[in-house]
Amino acid sequence: MTPEFLSLLLALLGLVLAVPMTILVWRLPRLLLQKWECERIATLKPEGEEAPPPPPFQLLSPGPHCDACHTQLRVAELIPLLSYLRLRGSCGHCEARLRRCEPLMELATALLFAATTWLLAASTLPLGYALPAALLFSWMLLAMTFIDLEHQILPDEMTLGLMAVGLLVNSFNGGLFTTTQSAIIGAAAGYFSLWLVAQSFLLLTGKEGMGYGDFKLLAAIGAWLGWQPLMIVVMLAAVSGSVVGITMLLSRHLQRDTPIPFGPYLAMAGWVCLVWDTKIQHLIRPLTHL
Ligand SMILES: [Zn+2]
Numbered sequence: 001m002t003p004e005f006l007s008l009l010l011a012l013l014g015l016v017l018a019v020p021m022t023i024l025v026w027r028l029p030r031l032l033l034q035k036w037e038c039e040r041i042a043t044l045k046p047e048g049e050e051a052p053p054p055p056p057f058q059l060l061s062p063g064p065h066c067d068a069c070h071t072q073l074r075v076a077e078l079i080p081l082l083s084y085l086r087l088r089g090s091c092g093h094c095e096a097r098l099r100r101c102e103p104l105m106e107l108a109t110a111l112l113f114a115a116t117t118w119l120l121a122a123s124t125l126p127l128g129y130a131l132p133a134a135l136l137f138s139w140m141l142l143a144m145t146f147i148d149l150e151h152q153i154l155p156d157e158m159t160l161g162l163m164a165v166g167l168l169v170n171s172f173n174g175g176l177f178t179t180t181q182s183a184i185i186g187a188a189a190g191y192f193s194l195w196l197v198a199q200s201f202l203l204l205t206g207k208e209g210m211g212y213g214d215f216k217l218l219a220a221i222g223a224w225l226g227w228q229p230l231m232i233v234v235m236l237a238a239v240s241g242s243v244v245g246i247t248m249l250l251s252r253h254l255q256r257d258t259p260i261p262f263g264p265y266l267a268m269a270g271w272v273c274l275v276w277d278t279k280i281q282h283l284i285r286p287l288t289h290l
Pocket residue numbers: 066067068069070071091092093094095096
C-alpha cells in the first residue's frame with residue numbers, strides 16, 4: 001500500500017473518529033465545570049447561590065442525537081462533514097442546525113490523521129505498532145486543544161490518561177518511540193520543568209502564567225517522546241504561542257490581560273516532535289555544531 005493511499009484511508013477513519021471527539025469535547029468540560037461548581041458551593045456555602053443543575057448527559061450516554069428533537073442520529077448524520085454536504089449541517093429529522101464546530105473538528109481530525117500517516121510512513125518506526133499509537137496520541141492532543149481553546153482547562157482524565165498510555169507504549173520491547181527509561185524520565189522532567197518555569201514567573205511577576213494542566217500535558221508528551229525533545233517542544237510552543245499572541249494583540253483581537261491557553265501550542269509542538277522527530281534532529285544538528 002502506498003503512503004498516499006494509506007493516508008487517504010486513515011483520513012476517512014479520522015472523519016469517523018471525529019464523532020466521539022465532538023461528544024467528548026462538548027461533554028467532558030461541562031460535566032467537570034458543573035462538578036467543580038457543586039464542590040465549591042458545598043465547601044464555601046455562599047449565601048444566595050445554589051448548585052447548578054447537572055447537564056442533561058453523562059460522558060457516554062445518551063448516544064449521539066439531535067439537541068432539538070432528541071432523535072438518535074443515523075450513520076450518515078453521525079459523520080458531520082458528510083451530513084454537512086448532504087443536509088447542510090442540519091438534522092435530517094427536524095432540520096434544526098447541528099452544532100457549527102462539528103464540521104471544523106471533523107476536517108481537522110481527518111487532516112491530522114492524513115498528515116500523521118504520511119509523515120510516519122517516511123520514518124523508520126515499525127508502522128504496524130507506531131501508526132495506531134501515533135493516531136491515538138494525535139486524536140487526544142486535538143481533543144485537548146479544542147477543550148483548552150474553549151474553556152482554558154486541560155482535564156486530568158485526558159492529560160494523565162495520555163501519560164499512562166505513553167508509558168505503556170514505551171514499555172514493550174525496549175520502547176516504541178523512546179526507551180522505557182527515557183519515557184519515565186520524560187514524564188517527570190516534563191512536569192517539573194514547566195512547574196519550575198511557572199514558579200519563577202510567579203516570583204518575578206506575581207502572576208500565574210500557566211496552569212497545572214499544562215505541566216501534566218508536558219509530562220504526557222515526555223512519556224511519549226522521552227526527555228530528549230522536551231526542550232524543543234517547550235521552545236516551539238513558546239515561540240508559536242508568542243507569535244500568535246502578539247499578532248492577535250496587534251490586530252486587536254485580544255486584550256492585553258486576556259489569558260492565552262498554552263495547551264494548544266504544547267499539543268501542536270508535541271505532535272510535530274512525534275512525527276518529525278528525526279527530521280527535527282536533522283534540522284538542528286547544524287546549529288549544535290556552531
Ligand atoms: Zn432534530
